[in-house]
Amino acid sequence: MRGIVRGVLAALVALAVSGVAWGAELPPPRMEGGMGLFEAFKKRASVPGGDFPTGKLELEELSTILWAASGLNRGERGWTVPMARGLAPYCKVYVAEDVGIFLYDWRTHSLKEISKENVRAKVGAQSFVKMAPCILIVVADGEGLAEFDEPDRAEFANVAAGAMTQDIYLAAAALGVGTRYIHSMRVDEIQRALGLPEGDRPICLMMLGK
Numbered sequence: 001m002r003g004i005v006r007g008v009l010a011a012l013v014a015l016a017v018s019g020v021a022w023g024a025e026l027p028p029p030r031m032e033g034g035m036g037l038f039e040a041f042k043k044r045a046s047v048p049g050g051d052f053p054t055g056k057l058e059l060e061e062l063s064t065i066l067w068a069a070s071g072l073n074r075g076e077r078g079w080t081v082p083m084a085r086g087l088a089p090y091c092k093v094y095v096a097e098d099v100g101i102f103l104y105d106w107r108t109h110s111l112k113e114i115s116k117e118n119v120r121a122k123v124g125a126q127s128f129v130k131m132a133p134c135i136l137i138v139v140a141d142g143e144g145l146a147e148f149d150e151p152d153r154a155e156f157a158n159v160a161a162g163a164m165t166q167d168i169y170l171a172a173a174a175l176g177v178g179t180r181y182i183h184s185m186r187v188d189e190i191q192r193a194l195g196l197p198e199g200d201r202p203i204c205l206m207m208l209g210k
């Protein structure tokens with residue numbers, strides 16, 4: 001019994017020291033209560049880049065925003081966003097924070113560490129982008145899109161990114177989190193930092209902060 005208590009205490013201390021449980025399963029997303037959809041439509045807006053809030057998100061808020069972007073919402077083959085032919089999401093979401101870069105895995109609703117690099121100051125072409133404590137990077141997944149030919153491949157990825165980013169806008173509005181869609185990116189830096197294979201294509205960034 002004492003051993004169990006000691007183990008639990010050690011785990012709690014480890015969590016407190018590391019801050020957030022990055023790379024582990026995310027806390028469950030918020031799926032009920034909160035602001036109504038129509039209120040969120042009224043609140044949806046881009047926060048001006050120059051005034052972007054620099055406060056960090058709670059892990060629960062990030063969890064909810066990632067789930068809104070491309071999480072499972074019914075069984076094992078139903079997602080919060082529509083995909084052509086009902087395929088699994090063929091746009092990936094990376095999370096860039098000061099502690100590193102992570103890939104959102106919708107299958108397990110978890111974050112997988114990609115690197116410990118802080119790339120927040122390198123991914124945007126506009127200097128204010130680095131003010132966001134959290135930057136989502138939406139990337140077309142070449143492998144997931146392989147069964148489509150051009151121009152469908154690019155078009156379907158862009159449509160998916162549009163649905164995903166609108167969900168991010170609405171979830172952020174409902175949570176009181178600031179966000180902004182960014183197209184002006186440093187694509188080479190993103191490809192390098194994320195180690196993207198040739199067929200993958202960065203589509204946009206979403207700044208997040210409170």
Ligand SMILES: Cc1cc2nc3c(=O)[nH]c(=O)nc-3n(C[C@H](O)[C@H](O)[C@H](O)COP(=O)(O)O)c2cc1C
Nearest residue numbers: 044045046047048049126180181182183184185204
């Ligand atoms: C496709 C697209 C590209 C955008 N690219 C940028 C960008 O590179 N930099 C930026 O500061 N804002 C960018 N924005 C944000 C728009 O400037 C913003 O949505 C617009 O001013 C309308 O404001 P609202 O979202 O509050 O309605 C982009 C928005 C969209 C939809």
